Amino acid sequence: MRTPYGQECRYYYADFNRGRNEQLCQLVEANPASEPWIPDVCKECPVPSIVRANACEHMQLRGRVVKGFLGFGRKMIIEAYCAKVQRKVDEPHVGCGECHGDSQIASLFNE
Numbered sequence: 435m436r437t438p439y440g441q442e443c444r445y446y447y448a449d450f451n452r453g454r455n456e457q458l459c460q461l462v463e464a465n466p467a468s469e470p471w472i473p474d475v476c477k478e479c480p481v482p483s484i485v486r487a488n489a490c491e492h493m494q495l496r497g498r499v500v501k502g503f504l505g506f507g508r509k510m511i512i513e514a515y516c517a518k519v520q521r522k523v524d525e526p527h528v529g530c531g532e533c534h535g536d537s538q539i540a541s542l543f544n545e
């Protein structure tokens with residue numbers, strides 16, 4: 435579903451049918467440690483670009499909203515984890531490097 439800022443995001447949900455006004459981020463909903471989500475968080479959220487760049491089935495994302503400097507604004511903090519090698523992924527756009535090594539990079543250049 436498309437967020438209010440135009441990115442396609444698998445975690446965004448909205449229902450405006452028949453007078454409803456429901457919007458939520460399912461990634462934040464799954465994390466009770468998060469500050470409350472508001473649609474403005476989507477504006478600078480890295481998740482849509484991470485998912486576009488890295489579709490690895492083993493990578494799991496965890497997101498939480500934090501308040502900005504002096505409590506103004508909110509932003510999304512993302513942690514990524516590889517369920518295959520069972521470790522944190524430092525660069526979610528790239529992945530942990532286990533499955534998508536030299537062979538995938540070579541295939542990108544050969545297309």
Ligand code: SF4
Nearest residue numbers: 443446459476479481
């Ligand atoms: S905050 Fe990020 S993950 Fe959540 S719905 Fe918006 S773009 Fe998607």
